[in-house]
Amino acid sequence: MKVISDRQLEIIESAGRILTNSGLSGLTTKKLAKEMGFSESAIYRHFESKEAIIIAMLEFLGGDMDQRLGGAIDSNAPSEEKFRALFKNQFNFFSANPHFVVAVFSDGLLEESDKINQAILNIMQVKMKHLMPIVMEGQQNGAFTQSITPDELVHIIMGSFRLQMFKWKISNFQFDIQRNGQNMLEALLTIIKP
Amino acid sequence: MKVISDRQLEIIESAGRILTNSGLSGLTTKKLAKEMGFSESAIYRHFESKEAIIIAMLEFLGGDMDQRLGGAIDSNAPSEEKFRALFKNQFNFFSANPHFVVAVFSDGLLEESDKINQAILNIMQVKMKHLMPIVMEGQQNGAFTQSITPDELVHIIMGSFRLQMFKWKISNFQFDIQRNGQNMLEALLTIIKP
């Protein structure tokens, strides 16, 4: 993970906030400067371009998520508990940092530049990296169904998670994502247990 | 469904093509005119604004999808077959019209304007309108599991479908969506059958 100054982190957070509630076209240097409370040109003391801000944001989110998920999972717990812990951690994080849902819906940023695309794919891979071994272990010890492949199972789980986050976002964060997420998790578990 | 001229449909298709491979910020009047083979100002003979083009596109896609899904489903078939028919129809359509995947990922267009938001929500509702009764019927006659609610089941199904389309798009349409979609469908069916 790249080293980032306090000021850079502040800018990244402002950018996330703007992206989340005004979309990509709403993220202008003018708005960003206003949100930061200083002039437009000051931004360029901390980042060399707008693209660099977006990339730094995505890299920060990816690195942070990697650390969080790495720490959240007790390797001695049963598979089902690891599974729960992983998603609970995700829902807690986004509940506390709704302006960073961009990390899940970075789709909207796609096609902007190759570097951004790469950073987005990287975030998806981080999530996969932590989910896949849990699913495989669970299938091996009989906690999850073996009737479909691990890849298919992961696909269904990730799809449900993403859609949950999407619904939360279009509702303008009006419902409790920790509670609703928990419900979705239990429904998922119900049908993926053998 | 609003009446649309041939020329308007051509413009809508061009817009879909640009949106799909250049993103929202890539959809400019200049590019659109170039793709159409005439001047920028000619666009305004057919639409009063760029926003009107996007809205017309989304309304066309919603209406078209409604018709297609309405016609594709044999109301006498068993629930499982209706389910298969619905998704097969979707995969066939997008396979033939990849430039319209934007209908699935319209998320990226959110926050642009209230009218656009409305059109996007409408497309999602069209899909729900056709899927929900099939799922409920299937649960009632025992074709699908009753261990979770219809809403939860629909959520999992829709999430898996959207993620499948997302993977197809970021792969640059490199794989056969009809084949891969079929596989995903069977995996889904395996775990949602009682």
Add this chain to the structure above:
DNA sequence: TATCTTTGTTAGTGAACACTCACTTACTTT
């Protein structure tokens, strides 16, 4: 034949955009 209507053209418009420049101010280092 004369006049609309439709669909296109060229050549613009002001506004917004990302970004730069010359300069200042406050701190730190030597």
Add this chain to the structure above:
DNA sequence: AAAGTAAGTGAGTGTTCACTAACAAAGATA
């Protein structure tokens, strides 16, 4: 105390954006 540096400012830059005005050509209508 002198010199250097990090972080800010205000006033710009050229470019791109969506959109418009004035005009032209062709076909339909009267």
